[in-house]
Amino acid sequence: MxxxxxxxxxxxxxxxxxxxxxxxxxxxxxxxxxxxxxxxxxxxxxxxxxxxxxxxxxxxxxxxxxxxxxxxxxxxxxxxxxxxxxxxxxxxxxxxxxxxxxxxxxxxxxxxxxxxxxxxxxxxxxxxxxxxxxxRPDEPITDEDLLLSIDSAAHGNFHAFKWQIAMSLAEQSGASVRAVDILASFNRLFPDRDRIAEKTGWSLEVINTIDVYEQSSMSLCxxxxxxxxxxxxxxxxxxxxxxxxxxxxxxxxxxxxxxxxxxx
Ligand SMILES: C[S@@+](CC[C@H](N)C(=O)[O-])C[C@H]1O[C@@H](n2cnc3c(N)ncnc32)[C@H](O)[C@@H]1O
Missing domain, CATH: 3.40.50.150 (Vaccinia Virus protein VP39)
Structure with missing residues (x-):
């Protein structure tokens, strides 16, 4: 780790x-x-x-x-x-x-x-x-919300979007979220980073900052x-x-x- x-x-x-x-x-x-x-x-x-x-x-x-x-x-x-x-x-x-x-x-x-x-x-x-x-908002953020926000351009910058993935997981896990799970969820929902970069205008360099969570021992609340x-x-x-x-x-x-x- x-x-x-x-x-x-x-x-x-x-x-x-x-x-x-x-x-x-x-x-x-x-x-x-x-x-x-x-x-x-x-x-x-x-x-x-x-x-x-x-x-x-x-x-x-x-x-x-x-x-x-x-x-x-x-x-x-x-x-x-x-x-x-x-x-x-x-x-x-x-x-x-x-x-x-x-x-x-x-x-x-x-x-x-x-x-x-x-x-x-x-x-x-x-x-x-x-x-x-x-x-975290009271209303749960679903996978569908996350997928839709990419398509509708309501995603904000990459870091704002990443926090919404984390908040969506926190709803299920009781506030605390493992960093490795944020990365896993992002990779599951958005397996093609080139496509996401093209759609959102986020640079690949910024998107790839999420890889700092690989094998991380950290949780966030x-x-x-x-x-x-x-x-x-x-x-x-x-x-x-x-x-x-x-x-x-x-x-x-x-x-x-x-x-x-x-x-x-
Ligand atoms: C202040 S937090 C959040 C980052 C913040 N958004 C920023 O812009 O600085 C990050 C810092 O907290 C430190 N940190 C996290 N948990 C800590 C703890 N229990 N005791 C002392 N430092 C801690 C980390 O080492 C890191 O430098």
């Missing part, structure tokens, strides 16, 4: 929104963090978010992702190689925690619940958790709104949902703004 994130960074330049945060997303996250910027924790090493916060600690468990993407521009920005789920009192406290798609990168609903409890412990009173998520809210309630007293922009699949990629209550 391969370590997904080790191979992923080599394809980074081929990724775009919804996979990576564009300026609209960065602006929305920055606005939601508001004035809570004195000590920000970033889950991952997303370069666009590193740029947005001057006083920042990035935490990522992948040496390869850190090596490829970590390029701080300020002396007040540091990185630590660690698993988010194991962050103890040696981390923080933080005024805000930010992330892009990081909840979806966890392996199971159990891990999401553990992360919520960890974040609660790592945030200052009044602190904020602001994160873009990929949200795609909770629906209700499942996300059950998870957030374990760590936060209040939360709200914000729109994240106008890019392909943006309607399925809202930003959660969760607040840790200030003690009175």
């Amino acid at each position: 391969k370590d997904h994130w080790k191979d992923y960074q080599a394809r980074w330049h081929l990724l775009e929104a919804p996979l990576r945060p564009n300026q609209e997303v960065v602006d929305a996250i920055t606005l939601a963090v508001g004035g809570e910027t004195s000590n920000v924790l970033l889950l991952g090493v997303t370069p666009e978010l590193v740029e947005a916060f001057e006083h920042l600690t990035a935490v990522d468990k992948s040496e390869e992702m850190i090596g490829a993407l970590w390029q701080p521009s300020k002396s007040t920005q540091t990185v630590r190689e660690a698993n988010w789920l194991n962050m103890n009192d040696a981390f923080g406290p933080y005024s805000a925690v930010v992330g892009d798609g990081c909840i979806n990168a966890l392996q199971s609903a159990d891990e999401i619940e553990r992360l919520m409890r960890v974040l609660k412990a790592r945030l200052l009173d009044g602190g904020r958790f602001v994160c873009r998520v990929f949200e 795609f909770p629906n709104r209700q499942e996300f809210e059950q998870h957030f309630a374990l760590g936060f007293d209040e939360f709200e949902w914000l729109a994240s922009g106008t890019y392909d699949l943006a309607e399925r990629c809202p930003i959660v703004l969760a607040k840790r209550a200030a003690k009175h």
Whole structure:
């Protein structure tokens, strides 16, 4: 089995929104963090978010992702190689925690619940958790929907389409999806990549980024709104949902703004 994130960074330049945060997303996250910027924790090493916060600690468990993407521009920005789920009192406290798609990168609903409890412990009173998520729709996405959307040109870019395959599988498997199953489903539904490239205008190079899932040991999670809210309630007293922009699949990629209550 391969370590997904080790191979992923080599394809980074081929990724775009919804996979990576564009300026609209960065602006929305920055606005939601508001004035809570004195000590920000970033889950991952997303370069666009590193740029947005001057006083920042990035935490990522992948040496390869850190090596490829970590390029701080300020002396007040540091990185630590660690698993988010194991962050103890040696981390923080933080005024805000930010992330892009990081909840979806966890392996199971159990891990999401553990992360919520960890974040609660790592945030200052009044602190904020602001994160873009990929949200599975309530209405299941069927194979027929996927096939039709290619034919009707309603497919969006390749990454938006790939997430819809993943969301369709998540409906059947209880939110968590194995990366190898996303690839298998794509290959089963669309065995002729040249034809798909011609029909959609996606380049073969971009379509082939899905091969990073070959023999991957990774799973991804795609909770629906209700499942996300059950998870957030374990760590936060209040939360709200914000729109994240106008890019392909943006309607399925809202930003959660969760607040840790200030003690009175
Ligand atoms: C933030 S997520 C999602 C990618 C995101 N859309 C972006 O543009 O950066 C990807 C990162 O999370 C890291 N990661 C995943 N699970 C982790 C965990 N449990 N602890 C620490 N880092 C983790 C991976 O190594 C990878 O660098």
